[in-house]
Amino acid sequence: MDMKIALAGNPNCGKTTLFNDLTGSNQYVGNWPGVTVEKKEGRLKGRKDIVIQDLPGIYSLSPYTLEEVVARNYLVKEKPDAILNIVDGTNIERNLYLTTQLIELGLPVVVAVNMMDLVRRNGDQIDARKLSDALGCQVVEISALKGEGGVEAAELAAKMAQQKRAAELPHVFTGSVEHAIAHIEESIQGMVDDRYLRWYAVKVFERDEKVLADLNLSTDLRAHLEDHIVDCEKELDDDAESIITNQRYAYINDLVTKAVKKKGEKHRLSTSDKIDQIVTNRILALPIFAVVMFAVYWIAMGPFGTFLTDWTNDVLGTAWLVEIPRAALEGWGVNEVVVGLICDGALAGVGAVLGFVPQMLVLFLMLAILEDIGYMARIAFIMDRIFRKFGLSGKSFIPMLVGTGCGVPGVMASRTIENERDRRMTVMTTCFIPCGAKMPIIGLIAGALFGGSGLVAASAYFIGVAAIVISGIILKKTKMFAGDPAPFVMELPAYHIPSVGNVLRATWERGWSFIKRAGTVILASSIILWFLQGFGWENGAFGLVEDMNNSVLAAIGSAVAFIFVPLGFGNWRATVAVVTGLIAKENVVATFGVLYNFAGELSENGDEIWALVAQDYTAISAYSFMIFNLLCAPCFAAMGAIKREMNNAKWTAFAIGYMCVFAYVVSLIVYQIGGLITGEVSFGIGTVVAVVLVVGIVYLLFRKNKYEDERLTIRSVDAAGRRAALK
Template sequence: MAIRIALTGNPNTGKTTLFNALTGSNQTVGNWPGVTVEKKEGKLKGHSDVIITDLPGIYSLSPYTLEEVVARNYILNEKPDAVLNIIDGTNLERNLYLTSQVTELGVPVVIAVNMLDVLEKSGNKLDLDKMSESLGCPVVEISALKGTGIMEAAEKAISLAKSKTLPKEQHVFDKNVESAVKDIIDLLPGNVPDLQKRWYGIKLFQRDAKAVEQLNISDDTLNKIEKIITTCEDAMDDEAESIITSERYNYISNVIASFYKVKNKDYVSISDRIDKIVTNRILGLPIFAAIMFLVYYISITTIGTGMTDWVNDELIANIIQPGIQGFLESVGAAEWLVGLIVNGIVAGVGAVLGFLPQMLTLFFFLAILEGCGYMARIAFVMDRVFRRFGLSGKSFIPILIGTGCGVPGIMASRTIESEHDRRMTVITTTFIPCSAKLPVIALISGALFDNSPWVASSAYFVGIAAIVVSGIMLKKTKMFSGDPSPFVIELPAYHIPTAGSVIRSMAERGTSFVKKAGTVITLATILVWFLSYFGFVNGAFTYLTEEQMDVSLLAHIGNTFAWIFAPLGWGTWKPAVAAITGLMAKENVVGTFGILYHVSNFDKDTGEGIWQLLRADYTPLTAYSYLIFNLLCAPCIAAMSAIRREMSSVKWFWTAVGYQCGFAYIVGMIIYQIGSLIITGKFGIGTIFGFIGIIAIIYGLVRKPYDESKAAQKAGARA
């Protein structure tokens, strides 16, 4: 029978790094039964009979978040054979708060102390033997980053699981609390396991609604328990929840003194010194902007561009396409089949994959920023900004995740307790450029702006601005009003990420992109090619040449709705249909351009290629309007499906998609119309609508917020 080990700990303690190191590629990802929080499991390396379950990162086992409920229900109900609790050695007091609860659950526990090397650099010492004695369970030193001690910790957990050795009860609360908990335990139903009675006794003392629900306690018993709690609260002059929290921290402070020796109380770590600058109220945002500009500059303009140019101009245009075309013609393939493969699949998918080097470069730098701990600081800095506008810093976590893919970013909104904030986060998260939008950014930046880093980086900051502006406006409506959700985040010590973790992160994102190119994008390019190269000429349905595309089926379809985008500056059928195909997958925008602007016998010496054709059809202003519209409008089908699942309502789904498309349209129109007024000095009907859009946004920003209390008073008056 397999041994099951649950991995638990605070966020940013190295838990995910430890899980990846213990399991390698032997992982499966799904959802917890009955809920939609991600579930990760894997077999321990070298132990096919040992399953490691990565529980969500949590700060306590209180029922305040879905992650906390999932973690404690798994341990209580699934009863893993052991728990491996990873803690950050540089932040013992905060981490041991969770440990003090885990050791009460009636399962074997091993404590793995991570980042001990960082702690010892300050001159402070941690006596692991005394720590083990004080906490009543084995303590092992590990380095999740370097991979040292991790197998020893796992082996110790396996040993405890086999021997069923439980933690020794160490901490005792105040006598009034202990008396109250004992009296509550005496009232518990008979089906509660002995090993979990103290756990349930404490939770009922805290008036834990989930515990009451699980035990199905009668009203008579609940009344008795309430009297016990009230008596204790009166005696200690405090509320039950606060009493337990205070008692736990008192216990932690006392035991830490027995095994943790501080050499220099005035010591300031390197991380703290760096944080004084990068999280500074004044410098934090400019530093963040400078770092992201540099990341996009290197990825889109320098290193990434050189590789992308070689892939597009040499590998695909001069080697792959001519080679495949020559082979097909030599075997006598039909003209339409040659066109489908060369001008459809290779041109469309190749146009997308051509930007893979730039994307991998960007993924590389984002992985470094995440791995070193800087992204956690950005969430902290942005919380200050968001909170000023009635938003929660918790909303920035899905945004960070959404830079890779909008789907997990949308799913990450589940951690937000407020339903209003959660829905608003789901609606706005996809405004941030994800990996699928990077080829669009790179194409527009390269073709119309000579690979300007300002264009690429501005796309990122326009996304953030759109989220902030939308949040301000939506918060002032009845549907989204309310105080922002509280935001708590652990700032890990800075460290140099391992090459393995950076490469793994980059490879996972790159592989996901390539898989999409091989499936959704390939199917879309085949459809776009067929519609582009077939049409009616002189009443006959026929295969068309490149010069006849304007009479193709796709041209007829595009012309029926292209006029809608005229106020945005690109009201012709080619960009219109490309934007629509982008709703399947954003990469399809580039793939569609690769087909519609394909030129046979590409010659890089004459410069007659897709970028030159784009420059002939678009001005920088229309191109930027097109870029921003595609960044902000409704995301791909996969992300829209995620929105549908998270909203659990058809009405809310269409509200989200409608807002995204409407907001993108207004912003794109404002950019083009006001830009045209500045550049040409001409004032037309479109410019009027542009000003109306600006006025509407300003009104949404400055008008008085929706007041729930006054609304309730009016409703009561009407009643």
């Protein structure tokens, strides 16, 4: 039977590095059931019977964030055989808070003090024996980055699990607190597994409603225990949760004083602190950040990335993957429908997936390097001051930044945001930023109707940012997203040279996740689109059509084109282009090339059909068309990423629906009011609706937020309310 060892520790304590060192390639990545928090597990190298479960990085087992809920539920309900607690030796005081909670679970615990190479380099000393004696469990020294001591720590945890040796409970709590907790333990004994008795007692003392619901205490027993808790609160003149927290830190402070010796001045600046004085400086932070991001995107999206993408699209994706099989199938006399299905449907779909991959892998590689160095955490810190004003977290900036290259990794990057409401809002708004695939649309409209003006491209990004800001303000005033953005609590890890293994593994995991998830969506949608635009009624019969005007897609476009009449582009060509743009946004220009019967090879921005497009659109209607395609639902690949990150069909539908409605409203306002100003639209019902919508948006922006008291610290507010009621 497999033995399960759970890795638990604070964010940036080296847990992922240790996990990679312990498991190597024997690991599996997925999502925890029902949530989007990443789940990693693997087999210990050389021990196929030992499963290492990597828990999310957490600061405590109090359920404030989704990661803490996942970790807590796993430890209490899944019952691992042992816990390997990774502690950052350079910041041991803060890390030991979680350790005290883990020991209370009553499971075998091994504490692995990590980054000992840095501790020794700093001239500090940590007495593992004293820590072990005080904590009542085994304490070992390791350096995950250098591969020292990790495997031995895991094998020690496995040995303790075999012996069922739980940690002895340290004397964390004193006086009336210990008396109250002991009384609770006695009262609930027999209701839970004895291993978890102390942990449940502490949680009852803290009035953890989830634990109280799990225990299903009788009314009399709950009132009896409440009396003891209230007596303790009165004696110590504080609320229960604060009392527990204070005693933990008092115990940890005493423990560190005895077991840890720091060299030099207590408040001396480390090398990382000195770098941060420049990198996170209020004035220099943004310019430095701009330079770093420019370098990242120049490498990923510049000549090198473009060369890789062009080669993949033109050579691998088209010449090799599509045309060679097409020539072979035609040479064998295969039916043209089968050839079309295989080559234009399935293989072209695969080629579309591959076309995204090179630039994305380079971008993932650059971001993984920045993340491993420790700079990504600084970016979120820098941007938090700005984004908080619009109801978003500083961590929301990273997905939006990545989204300028491609919406898929942008959406995937939202998983770094702990608070579920903030993460969902970020997923809903990230794709408003014009990605690389939308640039051909901008180039087509700017070239055909605006003489190639660079202001059109600039305005596209301005509109994307404005859409995010407006959405953030409006959505934060709704019940679904109410409350302050998640408090910005993030460990700023020490700068260090990136690990080649960690960087390559992170790049591959993200890239492969995109290929699996987005690839299946693109492949399926490509086959469907091939059928819709290739088949229809022609010469009185249904079958392959020579003229796309007779296709099923054209019929569908004609049937629904009336929806876009108020937006200024209510013709079937524009409608079909919008639909094909859902496959990939660059398809919009390619579709126009087909619909305007251009026989040659079309350039990226469609220069060859500018004159034809200009005949069917005015400047304001073309601009409206551009805005709608920039803001509406993204490509199928990004939709697949949204589904993955939302992990809920209703939320996915809501996100896509919100983007489409928002795009429609903005485009309608632009065309109706802009057309009225230019004289191409006469005053009518459409204009009235546009004015009403403008007034409605202004009202939603400036109305009082009736949910402004719904804060993320609602547990403390509830606690205060309960105390007031008891008095």
